Amino acid sequence: MTRHANPVGAGARRARGAASRDAGRFERHARAADHDGWDIPEEVRQERTEIAEERPRSAINYVRSPDIPFDRSLNPYRGCEHGCIYCFARPSHAYLGLSPGLDFETRLTAKPDAPAVLARELRNPRYRPAVLAIGTNTDPYQPIERDRGIMRACLEVLREFRHPVAIVTKGALVERDLDILAPMAAEGLARVGISVTTLDPALSRAMEPRAPVPARRLAAIRTLVSGGVPVRLMASPVVPGLTDHELEAILEAGAEAGADAASWIMLRLPREVSPLWQDWLEAAFPGRAAKVMARLREMHGGKDYDSRWHHRMRGEGPHAQIVAQRFARAARRLGLDRRTAPLRTDLFRVPPRPGDQLSLF
Template sequence: MAFDDGWESLEDLPPFATTVATDTARKVITRNESPDISFDRSINPYRGCEHGCVYCFARPTHAYLGLSPGLDFESKLFMKPDAPELLERELSAKGYVPKTIAIGTNTDPYQPIERKTGLMRRILEVLEKTGHPVGIVTKSDLVLRDLDILSRMAERKLVRVALSVTTLDPKLSRLMEPRAPTPERRLAALRGLAEAGVPATPMVAPLVPAINDAEIERILDAAAAAGVEGAGYVLLRLPLEVRDLFREWLVTHFPDRERHIFTLIRQMRGGKDYDAKFGQRMTGSGPYAWMLGRRFEKACDRLGLNLRRTALTVEHFAPPPKPSAQLELF
């Protein structure tokens, strides 16, 4: 299927080769007990991400596989081809209690490889069939491919979609997230979702001091014009190897700002490059972080965002039959 990321009007990137291996994990739902996030279970159809976002906090997960969080994370991908079947098995397990599943919390489920595999669509088909609620995070307008499923699920309050809009400047976006769709395409995706009745939320994420933090209000203005009901933001996170990768990127593209940016980061992270403390890792602390938070809140108040939030429901959940279950005679 042909797909246009919106970059045809700008200079093409050099060819980028990726390899795809099979992830042989026998479970697809991952559990967490983090007190500062709104979900306790998630699905990640892929490991690694072709979008190549320099700031991605998930990059260190590739180090667990003996691969580099740098280029390997972008080019040596893993997929779970049997994820839909594994999901059906887990949803049919005795004692399973449904709660919203988050998809896209680690790597983007609508990254370019999804155009060929259709893995995310197959997962959505399982969730729709079983009436299971899901929250999706992406930065790709490829999500509109599945608008037929998403709109039906939205009618039953089974889905929300968040799109990351890091900047409205296409040149900056190309530097920060080279193989993700343009900002214009993401705003169009927000509009398409909202018009179809799918609860859509822009994520101003990540906020990078002295890089894109001046755009908070403009991004929210553009998103509100697309018809969204709410918005969110996340401060830049630099765990483990991400810090050094990000510093190298700054030295290459913004050498005059590198020291200033890290000074601001440390002001928001208790004097460190990163603070993983629950309740602070997403928003930071200190005067600069407080200012960003208040600017975001005031812009949302002015635009009427976050006044309501569509609550997802588990009332439609019907577990699939176990593979060994005998078919009914009538």
């Protein structure tokens, strides 16, 4: 029995993560696919990526969550073509009247004006610099960035203002911007976090269908580090009963590639992510599904997910404690537990525009 009223055939959703296009939680009506009654075979059409454009009034999102190490972020895109089935950002598509399932990975929104809006906000006399996080919701280096270049344009703005930036990505396209990131990193203005969920390419392709395979992400770490950009290896998410046995191996691979720090987050299943994940898990790993969900519920008081601050990313109980201890021991052994230097904010400056009167000093 499926949890979804609107499943999409496997042929049509090849290289996609979600198996359905259920309406978001704010929609009054749901749509369901139904046979038309004719005995004529219907053409199977591949799910294509559609891109809309948004003209944002602001580029910087201010956040007040007490369990994350930044207070502002930027997202060049809404939705993510990488299609990671576990992505905690999927429910955000419901605010657009779209499905957190297939729509999240096929109906994307680009923000071409984001660089100009960002520059305008940084010029505000009341603005005070702090590290700007990019990639904390959807990946700035997903495939459409290759053509759109919005992330690169945002980096050019940040370089011009000498503003600190911390990037999180699975995308190897980050190597393209080494010419911007390396000089910024040399001044203490840039860091990158690369997420590696598993070292198994087949499992990665199933969970993260359009993200680079693990070996390619490790290669990106090497490229960035060799160029002078510090990189954090992010073992995120850790999936109990599916990827948790790889934790030490992932950290070792990251250290060998040159990462200077590491972090981890337990699998999170907020709102619509839980039924999407469970349908995927039962289809891909039917023999492990019950174990995975039992472990997750054990860490969240019997629920699929508990959104409490300082709990949602790690869980609690014996299994969560064991994973935390294993991570701490391995990180210490590999030298990935040291505190990294904070990015600098004292170099921030507002560059003059054409026609501005220059200072005499």
